Structure formats: C-alpha cells, structure tokens
Amino acid sequence: MKLYNSLSRKKESLKPLHKSWVGLYTCGPTVYNYAHIGNLRTYIFEDVLEKTLQWNGYNVKRVMNITDVGHLTGDADTGNDKVEERARTEKKTPAQIAAFYTRAFLDDVEKLNIKRPPILAPATKHIKEMQALIKELFKRGYAYETPQAVYFDVTKFKNYGKLSGQSLKAKITAARKEVVEDPLKRNAADFALWFKLAGHFKNHLQSWSSPWGKGFPGWHIECSAISRELLGQPFDIHTGGVDHIGTHHENEIAQSQAAYNKPLAKIWMHGEFLVINKKRMGKSEGNLITLADLEKKGYNPIAYRYLVLNTHYRKKVDFFWGSLEAAEEALKKIYRSITDFALRWQKNKKVEKFKLSKRAEHYRRDFTLALNGDLNTPKALAVLHAVIDAKDVSLPEKMLLVTEFDKVLGLDIGKYRVAPKIPPEVRKLVEARELFRRNKQFARADALRKKITSVGYEVEDTPLGPFIRRRL
Numbered sequence: 001m002k003l004y005n006s007l008s009r010k011k012e013s014l015k016p017l018h019k020s021w022v023g024l025y026t027c028g029p030t031v032y033n034y035a036h037i038g039n040l041r042t043y044i045f046e047d048v049l050e051k052t053l054q055w056n057g058y059n060v061k062r063v064m065n066i067t068d069v070g071h072l073t074g075d076a077d078t079g080n081d082k083v084e085e086r087a088r089t090e091k092k093t094p095a096q097i098a099a100f101y102t103r104a105f106l107d108d109v110e111k112l113n114i115k116r117p118p119i120l121a122p123a124t125k126h127i128k129e130m131q132a133l134i135k136e137l138f139k140r141g142y143a144y145e146t147p148q149a150v151y152f153d154v155t156k157f158k159n160y161g162k163l164s165g166q167s168l169k170a171k172i173t174a175a176r177k178e179v180v181e182d183p184l185k186r187n188a189a190d191f192a193l194w195f196k197l198a199g200h201f202k203n204h205l206q207s208w209s210s211p212w213g214k215g216f217p218g219w220h221i222e223c224s225a226i227s228r229e230l231l232g233q234p235f236d237i238h239t240g241g242v243d244h245i246g247t248h249h250e251n252e253i254a255q256s257q258a259a260y261n262k263p264l265a266k267i268w269m270h271g272e273f274l275v276i277n278k279k280r281m282g283k284s285e286g287n288l289i290t291l292a293d294l295e296k297k298g299y300n301p302i303a304y305r306y307l308v309l310n311t312h313y314r315k316k317v318d319f320f321w322g323s324l325e326a327a328e329e330a331l332k333k334i335y336r337s338i339t340d341f342a343l344r345w346q347k348n349k350k351v352e353k354f355k356l357s358k359r360a361e362h363y364r365r366d367f368t369l370a371l372n373g374d375l376n377t378p379k380a381l382a383v384l385h386a387v388i389d390a391k392d393v394s395l396p397e398k399m400l401l402v403t404e405f406d407k408v409l410g411l412d413i414g415k416y417r418v419a420p421k422i423p424p425e426v427r428k429l430v431e432a433r434e435l436f437r438r439n440k441q442f443a444r445a446d447a448l449r450k451k452i453t454s455v456g457y458e459v460e461d462t463p464l465g466p467f468i469r470r471r472l
C-alpha cells in the first residue's frame with residue numbers, strides 16, 4: 001500500500017512498525033460548535049484510510065482526541081479558549097458544552113457511515129501525560145516560563161518547519177504580525193505549552209495544578225501526549241486537515257521529538273479543504289454548512305459522502321448544491337441497480353459461497369489497486385460502477401463484489417442488497433397506484449403514495465418500474 005507522506009513529500013510504501021497492528025492517530029474536533037461539512041470531509045478521508053488498511057488485512061489501532069480545553073480562537077496563543085467562550089455565551093459549564101458537541105459530532109459521524117474511533121481521548125482526561133511531556137522539555141532546555149505561560153522555544157529545535165517547508169525566519173516574521181499578548185515571550189513563533197491563571201486567563205474556568213502553577217494546557221501538547229500514551233512513539237500514521245500542517249502538526253513534531261529524541265509518527269497525511277466559490281469553509285468566511293443543513297434540504301448524508309469520495313483527498317472539493325444533487329442521483333442509480341439485482345436473483349441467496357471468475361477477480365484487483373495507490377477513491381468508485389454495469393460478470397458475482405467494496409466505500413449498499421421483504425399489502429398498494437398512474441389518475445395515485453409512506457415504505461418511479469424500499 002502506498003500513501004503520500006506530507007513530511008517526505010513522497011508516496012511511501014507502508015511498513016508497519018508492529019507485526020500485528022497499525023497505529024493511526026487522527027486529530028479530532030474541538031467540541032465548541034457543530035462540525036461543518038468541510039471538517040467532516042477530513043473525517044471521511046480518515047475513515048477510508050482506516051477501512052483501506054483493514055481491506056489489506058491490517059488490524060488498526062485508531063485514536064482520536066477530543067479537544068475540550070486549550071484551543072484558542074487566535075492561532076498565536078491569542079484570544080479565548082473556544083470551549084470556554086461558548087460556555088460563557090450559553091451560560092453552561094465547559095464540560096456541558098463539550099459533552100453536547102461531542103454527541104453532535106458522533107451523530108454526524110454515524111450518519112456519514114464513518115466508523116466511530118474505538119478510542120476517543122478527551123484532552124481533559126490526559127492532563128497528567130501532557131505535564132510529563134512538558135517536564136521533559138524543561139529538562140532538555142526547550143521550555144521556558146514567563147509569569148503568564150510556559151512556552152516552547154522554536155529556535156532551539158533544529159528541524160522546526162520541516163513539515164510545512166516554511167523557514168523559521170519566515171515563520172517568526174509572520175508571527176510578529178500577530179498580536180502577542182505576552183511581552184516576555186522570547187520569539188513570536190514560540191507556542192504555549194501551558195497557560196497560567198494569570199493576565200488574560202486569570203478567571204479561566206477549567207484549571208489543574210501543575211509545577212508551573214494552576215492553569216491549563218495549550219492545544220498542541222494534547223496530541224503529542226495522547227498519541228504517545230495510547231499508541232507509543234513513534235507510531236505509524238498521523239492525519240489531519242491541511243490546515244494543521246503549518247502550526248499544529250509542526251508543533252506536535254517539534255515538542256515530541258525534542259522531548260524524547262525520536263520521531264512522533266512515520267507517515268503524516270493531510271486531507272485538502274472543501275471550498276465554496278474558491279473560499280475555504282469557515283466561521284470567519286460566513287459560509288458554514290452543516291450536515292443538518294443538507295438534511296433539511298432533503299439530502300441523504302451518504303450523498304455527501306459519495307461527493308467527497310468522488311475527489312481525491314489531496315485535491316480541493318469545490319462544493320455547490322448542483323454537485324450534491326448529482327452525487328445523490330449517482331447514488332440512487334446504484335441503489336436501483338442493487339435492488340434490481342436482488343429482485344432478479346432471489347433464488348440463489350448464498351452469495352458468499354462460490355469462487356469468483358477471473359473477470360470478477362480482475363475487478364477486485366482494480367479496486368484494491370485504486371485504494372492502495374494513495375487512496376484513489378474516484379477510481380475505486382469507477383470500479384464500483386463498472387462492476388454494476390458489467391456484462392461479463394454474473395449477478396451473484398456482482399452482488400459479492402459490490403458488498404465487499406462497500407466495506408470501504410460505506411455507501412449503504414448493504415441496505416439494498418437483500419431484496420426488500422415488502423409485505424403483500426404494501427405491494428398491493430403499489431400495484432394499485434401503478435394502475436392509477438397509467439390511467440393518469442394522478443390525484444388518486446398520490447393519495448396511495450401517501451398511504452404507502454404512512455406505513456413506512458416509499459416508492460420511486462424508475463424506468464425499471466416502481467422501486468419500493470423501506471423508508472430510511
């Protein structure tokens with residue numbers, strides 16, 4: 001399997017560090033608001049990565065952190081703690097805010113068929129590990145203290161900037177343009193490891209005792225500490241969005257390597273942005289769209305997943321409603337075909353029990369090659385369509401292949417795989433409605449459609465005839 005490593009800027013063969021498992025760390029959400037569909041794109045990419053590893057027979061140990069403290073509104077250690085700011089606005093505690101938006105995030109994850117990471121690690125539950133890392137940095141001369149905070153001195157770390165390719169000089173010049181709230185910070189690009197209950201954060205709601213006084217951790221330290229704690233150091237793959245490259249991941253690499261004198265992770269992978277009219281989706285741009293917004297407009301969240309898979313994860317997705325519409329149409333075509341196959345092939349249900357023909361094996365190989373070539377999901381989708389349309393593979397083979405492919409693609413194909421057991425009374429309603437439709441008695445046909453809906457089914461008119469399914 002080949003994966004593009006942002007650190008070496010090359011596609012590299014995966015060579016797992018352990019015999020029996022692959023360690024995968026994915027930066028998780030800051031739980032102060034609903035995720036927007038741009039955020040969710042990254043989690044879909046990571047889900048495909050995890051499932052592709054499993055497709056190749058690897059056991060994956062996956063960890064995702066949940067940021068519930070320490071992520072500030074400003075990049076240069078400025079502004080407020082996002083979770084705390086929200087708590088004050090909503091007159092709740094930070095813990096309540098974090099619990100609520102974690103739940104909302106996991107709901108989105110489920111709707112998009114993203115496998116919920118088995119290990120979710122909230123930052124507030126790993127303060128001890130973060131403090132241990134900071135102590136190590138002091139011992140080795142990378143950390144220093146001011147009355148307001150503890151910082152990492154970026155000039156002490158030789159390879160700072162390796163991931164982003166930005167020179168330290170350029171980084172410091174850029175950082176100088178931002179408001180620096182602590183006059184005793186040595187270099188503008190130094191980043192906070194620990195904030196004290198002093199100055200701007202005198203009344204911070206969440207705090208813990210530490211050798212440097214009561215306070216709370218900075219954002220970057222949590223990922224270094226949590227990943228090391230749960231996956232060991234180094235581990236195999238670390239992922240996030242491209243927006244993590246310049247600061248968050250650069251800082252993770254610096255502090256982990258400085259503290260323990262070994263790399264944090266072998267392969268670093270980053271998902272590109274989703275853009276609207278060439279602009280990145282973000283709060284400050286005022287163009288946020290959530291999954292709930294898509295659902296309100298009547299779209300199936302899986303159509304969004306399809307849309308995302310149709311672009312390689314290292315290319316931008318230019319989102320517009322028409323493309324979502326097209327994705328939903330493509331998805332419906334798949335569902336229709338699968339239902340049709342299932343109906344035509346009810347007699348021989350033991351789909352798993354036969355050997356694939358050479359031709360069918362060929363499709364499976366193409367699918368694997370697409371995924372193993374740095375997760376080429378557009379190509380994998382093309383193979384899915386090719387199998388559905390293929391004239392040279394049998395129906396049972398098609399069913400087997402598409403069911404297998406869907407373990408990675410996650411398009412809900414399984415729901416249509418078994419011919420739906422439509423109760424006779426529903427079937428009768430559908431037949432009666434067909435008759436009304438053919439006789440152009442549309443009002444009566446519509447009344448029957450409503451009745452069908454009210455008993456939990458829906459009917460769609462296709463060139464193949466009415467397509468009945470349980471309402472999803």
Ligand SMILES: [Zn+2]
Binds near residue numbers: 026028223248
């Ligand atoms: Zn992170």
